[in-house]
Amino acid sequence: MRGIEFYDRILDMPGPSAIAQLFYAGMFLVVAAVLLLSLGRMRWLARGLGILGVFCFMLAMFLIHEQKVVETKDDHVTVTHWRYSPAMRFQVRVALLGLPAAATFLMMQIYWSMQRRQRSAAPGHIKEGRVRIVKGDLDGALTAFNEVLRTSPYLGEAYFYRGTVHQAQGRNDEALADFDQALRCDPQMAGAYLMRGRLLTERGTLEAAGADLDRYLSMRPSDVEGYLHRGLCRVKEGRDAEAVSDLQRVLKLTNHSDFAEPARAALDALYEKVPSAEETEALSPPDVPIKSVLDGLPKYDEQAEVEAQEKLAGGPANGSESPAASSGRTLPPH
Structure with a gap:
C-alpha cells in the first residue's frame, strides 16, 4: 500500500500551472521539429524534438487523467476523488489514444512533402553535378549526385553520372556497379x-x-x-x-x-x-536522312497554275497560249 500511496503522491504533485507548462513545451518542440523538417536541416534532431514534444503532450494529459484529490472530513474520514471532471477525463483518454496516431500521420505527411520537393529539385542537382565535372570538382559532383540518389534512387541518369565520376577517380568497381544500376533503371540509356x-x-x-x-x-x-x-x-x-x-x-x-x-x-x-x-x-x-524545314512548305507548280486559269476562263488566258502549247508549235518557214 505504501508503494501505491507514493505513486499517487508523485502524480498529484504537479499542479495546473505545471501541466500548462508541459503543454507549452510540447507545442514549442513540435513547431521547432516541423520547421527543421520543412527546411531539410538537422533531420535527426528534428525527429527527436518532435518525439519529445509528443511525449510532453501525453505526459500532461496522463497527469490530468490520473490526478486525485484527498479531502479530510474529520479525524476518521477521508474522501478521495478525481481532480478533474469525468467529461474532461474522457476527452483526455480519447486524446491519449489518438495523439500518437495523429502525430505519426502528421510526421509522415511532412516527410512525403519533403520527398516530393527534393525529387523536384533532382534535375537542378544533376545539372550542378555536370557543371562541377566540367570544372574538375569531382568531389562536389559526387556530393550532388549522391544527394539526388538519396531522394530518387530510381533515377538512372544520376547513377550514370556518378559512375563517370567514380571512373574519373579511378574507382572502377564502383563505376561499374553504377553503370549496371543505371541500365537496370533505364535500359535505353545509351551512354x-x-x-x-x-x-x-x-x-x-x-x-x-x-x-x-x-x-x-x-x-x-x-x-x-x-x-x-x-x-x-x-x-x-x-x-x-x-x-x-x-x-x-x-x-x-x-x-x-x-x-x-x-x-x-x-x-x-x-x-x-x-x-x-x-x-x-x-x-x-550510315546514311542518316537530313530533313529540312523547307520540305514541309507547299511547292509552287507553274504548269498547274496556268491550267487552272485556263479552266476557269474556258480557254487560254487573255488570248495567249499556255507555255506547253506554245512550246509544242513549230514556226512557219521563211
Missing part, C-alpha cells in the same frame, strides 16, 4: 552501354564489352567514339578485319585528335601485324 563497354574492355571481359558496344552503336549508329572503342575491343579479341573496318570508319568520320590518333595508332599496329589488312575497305558511314 551507360558505352562507358560499361570501355570498362569491361580494360578489364579483359571482351565478349560482354563487345555486346555493350554493339548495343550502343545500334542506338547511335553514327557515333565516332563507339566505333573507336569497339575497334579497340576487337583488336584485343583478335578480330583484326572487323577491327580495321571500325577504325577506318573512325578516320573516315572525323579527324578530331581524341579519336583519330588512337584509331591511327591501332591501325598502324594492325597493318604491321597483318599487311593484307591495309586493303580492307572501311564501311561507309
